[in-house]
Amino acid sequence: MPVTSTSMRAVQLTAWESEPEVRDVPVPRPGPGELLLRVDAVGLCHSDIHVMSCPPGTLPYALPMTLGHEVAGTVVExxxxxxxxxxxxxxxxxGVWSCGTCHNCRRGQENHCLKLDGRVGCGLGKPGGLAEYVLVPSERQLVSADGIAATKLAPLADAGLTAYHAIRLHRDAIAGGSTVMVIGVGGLGHLAVQILARTTDAHIVAVDTREAALESSRSHGAHTAATSIGDATEQLRRDRGSSLVDVVLDFVGADSTLSQGSGALAPGGRLVMIGGAGxxxxVAKGRDLPLGWHVSAPFWGPRQDLEAVVDLAxxxxxxxxxxxxxxxxTLEAYRRLRAGDVRGRIVVVPD
Ligand SMILES: [Zn+2]
Ligand SMILES: [Zn+2]
Structure with missing residues (x-):
């Protein structure tokens, strides 16, 4: 069905350190190699809150910019x-709108594309999906997905992909009956628990201050669940004879979670920093961290991991x-996200 309208509503960030606004913008038209999607569903992410909160000059994005980087839609042109x-x-x-030709893109690490120049892509430097239509630069940026609802598909673009990629990078350390702690079982972490439960034999420890989030993580496959890292390690000591954790996936990334999470590591353990709480x-050799520690800070994920996570779904x-x-x-939903008043993922659908 060709698109006949020439303007559409979009949720745009118009100024730094402010809330976004709903504005009328032109419907984009696909040039050579591009595809136009009618947006069916968009997940709202904490990194949007981070972007809105940035002082001027922090990010190299031109404003106004349409937000939304977890997008599922139907190709219309x-x-x-x-x-x-x-x-x-x-x-x-x-959502990583990579060049496809640089050294990192050629070896399947397009999430580390050398040409991004700080503008990552969809809704993060380029017009995103919180609009009626979104223009995608090439078919490399799309994974088709039959047999799954758009509302379930959209969160896989970031929440699913970022969690999957972090786990895939550390699969060698997770193998062999390891203990893996997931700190923060919200938008990303609740999918990490499921990916661990379905694709590894790890003993999964979920930590979250919210009882309801812990309850759902138990149903998703977490073996130990606790409202603090200290409680979690105490339970591990009591139930399994050792409080040591092989891999900590920190989906919060606050000072307290990084220090307590690293304090729980076994020798050779890995601290994976994913959350952006600032x-x-x-890190120093021979000090607080155990022998042979690793620290990593994975970023989003390459397309091959998006294909894998869509396949799991x-x-x-x-x-x-x-x-x-x-x-x-949408604007009210962002306020709730900012206040932490959300379980799982908020997904926006057309009015
Ligand atoms: Zn995100
Ligand atoms: Zn590239």
Whole structure:
């Protein structure tokens, strides 16, 4: 169905350190190689709150900018050179709009594309999906996904992909009956628990201050659940004879979670910093951290991991916990996200 409207509503950040606004903007048209999607569902992410809160000059993004980097939609127009078979297909957007040709892109690390220049892509430097339509630069940025609802698909673009990528990078350390602690079982962490439960034999420890989040993480496969890292290690000591953790996946990233999480590590253990709460830690050899520690800070994930996480969802092995809101409720939903008043992922659908 060709697009006839020339303007559309979009949730745009118009000034730094402020809330976004709903504005009328032109409907983009696909140029050569590009695809236009009608947006069916968009997940709201804490990194949007981070972007809104940045002082001027922090990020190299031009404003106004349409937010939304967890996008599922249906291809409605294709530019020259794009196969017409894309039309009418449901797809999830790989939000890292990489060049496809640099050293890192050529070796499957397009999430570390050397040409991004600080502007990552969809809703993070380029126009995102909180609008009626989104323009995607090439078919490399789409993974088609039949047999799954758009509202369940959208959160896989970041929450699912980031969690999957962090786990995949450390699969060698997670193998062999390791103990893995997931700190923060919200939007990303609740999917990490499911991915661990379905694809590894790890003993999964969920930590979250919210009882309701812990309850759902138990149903997703967590073996130990606690409201603090101290309680979690105490339970491990009591139930398993050792409080040591092989891999800590920190989806919060505050000073306290980084220091307590690293304090729980076994020799050779790995601290994986994923959450963007702005915490920091000092790493030094022969001091507080155990022998042979690793620290890593993975970023989002490459397309091959998005394909893998979509496959897990299509096979019914993982499923995002979602709360659906209408497009016109987006600004209020962001306020709730900022206040921490959300379980799982808020997903925006058209009015
Ligand atoms: Zn995000
Ligand atoms: Zn590149």
């Amino acid at each position: 294709v530019g020259d050179g794009v196969a017409a078979s894309w039309l009418d297909r449901l797809a999830v957007v790989h 915490g920091s830690m000092t 299509q096979r019914g092995l993982i499923e995002a916990d979602i709360e659906i809101v209408r497009f016109s409720e």
